[in-house]
Amino acid sequence: MTKRNPIGALLISTMLAGPAWAEDVTLTIESWRNDDLAIWQDQIIPAFEAAHPGIKLNFTPSAPAEYNAILNSKLEAGSAGDIITCRPFDASLALFEAGHLADISALDGMSNFSAVAKSGWSTDDASIQYCVPMASVIHGFIYNKDIFAELGLEEPTTEAEFFAALDAIKDDGSYIPMAMGTNDQWEAATMGYNNIGPNYWKGEDGRLALLAGDQKLTDEAWVAPFRQLAKWGDYLGDGYEAQTYPDSQNIFTLGRAAIYPTGSWEISGFNGLADFEMGAFYPPVQAAGDTCYISDHTDIGIGMNAATDNPEAAKTLLNWVGSPEFATIFANALPGFFPLSSAPVTLDDPLAQEFISWRGECESTIRSTYQVLSRGTPNLENETWNASVAVIKGDESPEDAGQRLQKGLASWYEPQQ
Template sequence: MTRKILSLALLGSTILGGAAAAEVTLTIESWRNDDLTLWQDTIIPAFEAANPDIKVKFTPSAPAEYNAVLNSKLDAGSAGDLITCRPFDASLALYDAGHLADLSDLDGMSNFSSVAKSAWQTDDAAASFCMPMASVIHGFIYNKDAFAELGLEIPETEAEFFAALETIKEDGNYIPMAMGTNDQWEAATMGYNNIGPNYWKGEEGRLALIAGDQKLTDPQWVAPYEALAKWGEYLGDGYEAQTYPDSQNIFTLGRAAIYPAGSWEITGFNAQADFAMGAFKPPVQASGDTCYISDHTDIALGMNAASPNAEAAKTFLNWMGTSEFASIYANALPGFFSLSNHDVAMEDPLAQEFVSWRGECESTIRSTYQVLSRGTPNLENETWGASVAAIKGSKSATDLGMELQDGLASWYAPQK
């Protein structure tokens, strides 16, 4: 009897121990705070249905605060198990600091090309530290009703673009473009790195800058600031104090005709706008010019090297490499285009419009993200301020090019 009771007790403790061990909760850190409900309602339930012993919490920070908040949490040992990774240098710095684990051996990695993985690898490609999720494409989203009212065609050249803005301004019923400069990053991301590739010829210019064969004082790097200097008069009254959410609201409420955009806006805009929307790619300088788009390797997910739930985290990361995740993510978040090798059919017409440009234009990534933001001053952050200064007209494009070049040359050997 005693042995039977002991056996039952041991069995009970094993069952309880197994239950306790199964109760794993993973926390995801992210800067994407506008897709919280999609993670909660669509992505996480799909994973948990297949992995009932693992619960997932999505806990985003505001985009402009993410880097500082994440670094603070990592230093304090309070960061989540899974870390949403920005591309190239920012995440490489986290890996080099020991905060991100090497994921090279995960099975899910085999579903991504070397190009897709390159934004989250060491320079020698020996270690991959984030599972690629998606790229985003830059361009302009427009209010089709407003364009129809004003008889506007989609602008293909820079001259047509500014003519359209002038027509919208003269009509007075719409703000020509919804973008503010308060948060700074939009001016660089949806401004400079949106229109810039058509000037510096995408990868040709970006790689030449890294090699030291081109400088930020060269005409192709200064000219986008000259173009941005013309934007200020079309952004509406008080744009200097306008935040990113302000701009989103102004456009989705139908008060502005054009929104300098990334494809990541599609989900939110679909939910909030009650008018038909279209998209057009960054205008070229002259009809017939080769077009270039920023098709930016944007987002991935890594594992906190200090996570106490490493096996569960790897299970989630491997699931991210499946066709199921690729299809769910691309369609739950239209405008985030899968980087996997899986054939993903997209249902959203606006997302289809953005991704169609891949067949028409040469693709590149944001000019500041690889290598050039590893030192101080950080070229990405300096480009934020420079783009704002250009739009406000507080500094000339030439002066901005000289300041940025001097800053880069102060620490980056190929530019000295």
């Protein structure tokens, strides 16, 4: 059977779509995703230009660490491109408030996105949207199917099953149960606390209640994830305290650990490194039958320079980014970075398809610390890193961690005072 070429099919089906332009317009796209250059040149740009004669795209990325500074300099000088790739939350909100990003709330394509998907690029009151959501990453656990088969284990769906599997791997002694270290700190919060936490605080219900001041970090829903993390140290292997993020990646892809708490951003890299079949499971719920929640975290968006000379062409591109056509191309070109539109997308990569299938089973939310709550000092995101590490290592109790985080947040965030 001949395999269908999705890119070719998209080109054919969209060849006659869209308006013809009186003369060619070139839109320049600013981005930090310099590793995506070939994908834009080989797949995204040809598909868009075939569907929209008269509009040319010029993708001009900067190095990720330099993007914010370079973009701000260009915007101030009036030399920035027509299209701005948007980091989530405060960095892009600042650009909108400075008048650099246009209000695109009325764009037709925005109807394809949920409130959760749009949250990374909305004003605090969610009344104005200034970037089209492009992609998210989904948290969960990747595991080594060969090890699970060898030890007769199945994917855990409840916490009891999760810890039973960890115990079985530890008792066997051939493999490290879970590959994660605490040296770099962020993993303990990102791949630990904000991975399992939504099942306790009930996703968006709890996150929005924390923003409103109706819940506190000392409430059981926010302390309970620390209680689970306090058990993790027994399963992370000898020397996990000094283990870096790259160390953990190597330990798992070399087949020395059974489970890797993580996010979908690892898929592409792991596919090229692991010589075993990988599976994935979402964060186990507390009891059978409970609703599951996943961190489907907004990662990248795209907006319009308010000073562009080509606003109609820019809106055409932004509407297309919200379409199923773009979602299909982008999601298959970058397995593990998932389109945020509501249109169903089938992925060629089986591990990526497993992650994205959870949207149909679980409720989606985003990382609890990323919207508003890390603007002040102490920064709640960074404090959550530290607290998660301290709890895993046994240096701080879950209750003390919650009290410390609450005290820090209340010191500057009015709704929590």
